[in-house]
Amino acid sequence: MKNILKITLLSAIVAFFVGCETGELELLVSPNDVTIDNADPNFVLNDIQLTFNGIVSGYSAPSRAITRQVNQFDTYNNAVSETTLQGEWAQSYQMFANIDLLGGINETQAETGGVPYHLGVAQIIEAYAYMLLVDYVGNVPFTEANLPSEFPNPMVDSGAEVYAAQLALLDEAIANLNLGDAQNSPTPEDLYHGDFDASNWIALANTLKIRANLNTGNAAGITAALSGNIIDTNEEDFQFLYGTVANSPESRHPFFTGNYLAAGAGQYMSNNFLDLLNAGFEDETGAPFEETDGPQDPRLRYYMYRQSSSAPSGSNLPCAGNPRYDYCYVGNLYWGRDHADDEGIPNDAFLRTAYGIYPGGGAFDDDSFQQTPSTDNLGGEGIQPIYLASFTHFALAEAALTLGTPGNPGDLMELGIRRSMNKVRDFAGSLDNGPFEMTDADINAYVARVRAEFNSASTADKIDIVAREFYLAAWGNGTEPYNLYRRTGAPDLQSPVIAAGPFPRAFRYPDTEIDGNPNIQQQPATTRVFWDNNPDNLD
Secondary structure (H helix, E strand, O other), X not given: OOOXXXXXXXXXXXHHHHHOOOHHHHHOOOOOOOOXXXXXXXXXXXXXXXXXXXXXXXXXXXXXXXXXXXXXXXXXXXXXXXXXXXXXXXXXXXXXXXXXXXXXXXXXXXXHOOOHHHHHHHHXXXXXXXXXXXXXXXXXXXXXXXXXXOOOOOOEEOHHHHHHHHHHHHXXXXXXXXXXXXXXXXXXXXXXXXXXXXXXXXXHHHHHHHHHHHHHOOHHHHHHHOOOOXXXXXXXXXXXXXXXXXXXXXXXXXXXXXXXXXXXXXXXXXXXXXXXXXXXXXXXXXXXXXXXXXXXXXXXXXXXXXXXXXXOOHHHOOOOXXXXXXXXXXXXXOOEEOOOOOOOOOOOOOOOOEEOOOOOOOEOOOOOOXXXXXXXXXXXXXXXXXXXXXXXXXXXXXXXXXXXXXXXXXXXXXXXXXXXXXXXXXXXXXXXXXXXXXXXXXXXXXXXXXXXXXXXXXXXXXXXXXXXHHHHHOOOOOHHHHHHHHHHOOOOOOOOOOOOOOOOOOOOOOHHHHHHOOOOOOOOOOOOOOOOOOOOOOO
């Protein structure tokens, strides 16, 4: 995987000079000032790409908790507060300013062909980032945004209007990428695919159209997007590539730095997610989980790493005996937590289940039961799975079921499962997984079991099965499960084990924005974004 250390401090300097006022320094001419005339489009785009990954990571973290991928500690108000999206909001609008700068560079260099590849990539990122803002908070500043002299307190635009504008921007981006091909334009560095290829970004643009139109229930928009190149193979996956360097700058995956360093595992996995992976459950007789109770998901040892060869007990199992817990301990040596479990935290950082080899570049679970810092691992060379080929196929399966778009939903779901399984299996590379490595037979057995379940299910249950498989394949990405859950009410997830309050249908505006802009009023977390028409009482 590409090592992001190739990006120098100069890319960060771009953001500094774009985002700050110079005050009295404007009386001087500094060679360090970044302007349209002297800015390097490569450094500007690198900063945009890095910033976008930070934004995606920021959205994903609380979303993984509220959708039960990892443990949510305490109430939804604790998970989704007025400070949760402060960084993501500020970074988004700073990034939009840099994209405007890149547009200016393209215009200035028009006589020599401009930088249409750079601009096309940046426009796709802008469209994605604005859609994410709408997905999370609803109505946001758009037409008056980043125009402080004209609109010091920008008004919000409706989420529907912002979405529509981004679909148009995606067409502009595709045109610029095609223009770059026609003009043999200078190519940018690609921090998401490795080597730059305009077709990968065009596939992302068309796939974002599918994503947007699935949220809004627009079958015609999905069908139209299918006429172009989309992300349907793993080679086209949109993912940020992390490295193994520990400093100057830190390039390792956050899952790795939060689990494989001196402090041990810093987060609990969700018992609900572990149960869906078939890590453990009670059979009909109430006996503890045994391997013979059912086949485990072939991705389990890649997703999760067990540090302890003993089951939790005593002070390490504070939920024991409490009837409000559905799981407390799921079995098979997986140490997790129930949804919203707010019990005390014992000294178990070197005992609890940690992130595995996928997607954070950690260790494969080969029954060695070592503490994470002592494992044979990938050193943090992981990925941020933002939008993968498996996601596309699950989305199209859902659309075929709910909107009547082209394709057989069962076949599309199967493609999604197989894309996910193969991606996870290939992730380990040359690392020896011993007898526990996923095999073709494992994948085929899993697919056959899900297809049999799907073929005998009602339409409503089919949607739930597709949603469950999408949810499991999305491990490491909290945003798509959050949208999926609000869009379909599926999969069926564990209810909070405490009175956690209403499920957040949207996040709150950052308090920094509320305090500084009188034209934006705070909203409760029960507010629904414009495309959320799901009547289900989510919890």
